[in-house]
Amino acid sequence: MITRRHLIASAAAATAGASLIRPFAAMAQNLTGDIYALDGTDTLSIHPISHASFVMTTPAGVIYVDPVGGGALYEALPAPDAILITHHHGDHFDPDTLAALTQRAGGPVPMITNPTVHEQLDPEVGAAATAMENGQNAELLGLPIEAIPAYNFTEERLQYHPKGRDNGYIIEVGGKRVYIAGDTEDTDEMKALEDIDIAFVPFNMPYTMTEAQAATGVGGFAPGVVYPYHYNDSDLDLFESLLSEQDVPTDVVRGTWYS
Template sequence: MRVTHLGHACLLVETADRRILIDPGNFSSGFEELTDLDAIVVTHNHPDHFDPERAPRLIRANPRTPVHTDPLTAESLRSEGLAAVPTRQGEEFEVGDVTVTPVGELHAFNHDAMPRIPNVGVVLRADGEPTLFHPGDAYDAEPGPVDVLAHPLNAPWAASRDSIAFVARISPSVFLPIHDGLLSQQGRQMYSGHVLQFSGVEGLDYVDLRDDESATF
């Protein structure tokens, strides 16, 4: 498995000879020119996860690529004449030899004045490859055993104590910070350091990918 961090919450995951793009949002860059994708996946309909301008252009530029999104984003795309399959918890689908398991239902609570929208994280599994979990914007999903956790490091909805507890509960082999577009480098180091120091996960491998950097697992 090769993972490229395209900024903030956007990942290009290459596994089992498939290329899966997750959450092309407006804090991210480098996804606009991608072609030959095997799937585009969106966890929820906030612009930092689904850029309302560039993501539809990407979909039009990849007309044979299946698009799987939370129900709200699927509805939005259909209104633009674009096809998308709504993802729902427990309804697995296949991308070649990769099994994608949707987990979770709602975005994390932020504020009483902000309605909670659908948020469906995804677990990617394939024989002989590590398992990766991208939760979108929530810490409450139950993904099962996870090798690589793409962990939302910072957000208006996220308290550090909950972030640390999430990593402790999932207990991955690899801690890969994402959702970091609001942080300075010093802030990223502080938040990541708290996770490493306090989560209690033995042997946790910290992989710090900057924008447009890749790692192979």
Template structure:
């Protein structure tokens, strides 16, 4: 299994049998380093929630038209994206089989933000091996302790380094891919990774530095 990061929270998970794209949001495309054509053939596209840094309507329109892959998400995301002419297949919490990939949809609350409401966030467990949290560090995800790869937000207005480190320590994955850092300069991202890595590695967890678009971790 290969997991490729395309800036911020956008991951392409290639299980060997299927290719699932998760959270192609605005920060992935805003500087022109990544285009909707860069992902190749896809079997499905999933969004954790409808914030534009996770679900860019323009990019989603281009990707779905080019690939014909179904767009997946929770009910709130489906209602929001319908306003942009996008049809989302709703994944209720539970296990789903979509075009050769097994996806466990997990209702995991979005971390608090400075807004009247926070969107419904769905985390995804792909083939029982890769857990993409979206924008959640909710304890419900501890049910998946020991997962092969945890994709977790490491930068954001709603978190601190200690909060992230504590979440990783509780979940104890075999490896970590950092997410939600696409709005920061590379030198700052590198500095943050250099802070997280020793803490994570002392727990016996592999830390993957995926900074450049197309950087890949292999399971």
């Protein structure tokens, strides 16, 4: 398993073909983010924001994922060219934040949501929005995207995320496949994923899953890199330790969630 310590030590190798370039000092100073090499000379950058919100800068445009917290939280980053929303809970879907971002972008931006969120969108904000159901395929900014089921199956958690309602997403960017899990447990659908380069996986109780479930889920599909997110006070060290026991080639990246 490649550890974060190994990545820091080998950062100088990034220009020699390594897929992950980790500009830690720059990230802290100007929100450069974590930069990943794509096909050709293109790059993908990941900007963790807070909890389950983050921004991806891609060759096709800037994609906001589950933006909440108010428009001011995103002022240091470019305006969105597109928005992804996994489900309607307030830590993933905030109409006021969407309104502020839409205004900053100069009008409605392409948006993909699950059907529940789509029904709740303000017509002006959601004028360019598309609803996707589990298993459907579409494009966002010309990038292929698939809606992955995100749900609870443990009996005492069924009330939070019932099967069939909420989305995770796989989006393909320049030869990389990025999996955004949303709120879910370690479902069979998650563990059956293939060829995932970058993954965002939640764990916090009682809403999603335990550290052990998260490690089992990630171990099942063995992405190149996993960002733990939506973890609140969960034990990241425990998650990383349990994942390392599965002997999968996955790097755990503890993103700098700067708010």
